[in-house]
Amino acid sequence: MISAGDFKNGLTFDMDGEVMQIVEFQHVKPGKGAAFVRTKIRNVVTGAVTERTFNPTEKFPPAFVERREMEYLYNDEHLYYFMDTETYEQEAIDAKNLDDSFKFVKENMTVKVLSYKGKVFGVEAPNFVTLQITKTDPGLKGNTATNATKPATLETGAEIKVPLFIDEGEMINVDTRTGEYMSRA
Numbered sequence: 001m002i003s004a005g006d007f008k009n010g011l012t013f014d015m016d017g018e019v020m021q022i023v024e025f026q027h028v029k030p031g032k033g034a035a036f037v038r039t040k041i042r043n044v045v046t047g048a049v050t051e052r053t054f055n056p057t058e059k060f061p062p063a064f065v066e067r068r069e070m071e072y073l074y075n076d077e078h079l080y081y082f083m084d085t086e087t088y089e090q091e092a093i094d095a096k097n098l099d100d101s102f103k104f105v106k107e108n109m110t111v112k113v114l115s116y117k118g119k120v121f122g123v124e125a126p127n128f129v130t131l132q133i134t135k136t137d138p139g140l141k142g143n144t145a146t147n148a149t150k151p152a153t154l155e156t157g158a159e160i161k162v163p164l165f166i167d168e169g170e171m172i173n174v175d176t177r178t179g180e181y182m183s184r185a
Contacts, residue, residue, distance in 0.1 A: 131154045
């Protein structure tokens with residue numbers, strides 16, 4: 001059991017059947033009254049962040065979020081199919097469990113599938129991916145000194161902003177967390 005007095009940033013615990021993660025915490029000892037722990041906690045499944053105070057003696061069971069490496073195979077309407085790279089078992093995951101960073105994932109890419117007590121609640125894309133530009137306006141010479149950008153469509157269908165000197169067919173590195181162009185590949 002985890003005591004509220006032992007909270008640390010990043011710690012996950014089970015609170016009323018929900019997986020919660022400590023985002024921020026502070027031990028408070030007022031001049032009068034009992035001590036308490038002020039926290040900002042995030043529901044790992046829904047992503048909702050709430051503020052809550054706890055008595056330092058409250059206890060919670062630890063929650064272990066399983067992160068399995070799986071290979072993205074294909075999608076069929078709103079179901080996305082992944083294969084466990086060790087057991088070769090396939091699993092279908094609903095589109096609502098995928099976040100915005102998944103638009104940068106192409107077939108046969110390895111991702112981390114997140115689950116708690118066997119229930120899948122999310123998919124983590126790699127932080128950086130190398131993708132090809134399939135559509136963008138032609139590059140213009142002499143415009144590389146400015147910080148101007150233009151829209152570009154990637155091979156996954158995602159759209160991002162790239163510098164003016166990038167042309168169609170080029171391979172680029174993209175940060176999936178922010179959706180920003182990083183560099184040429």
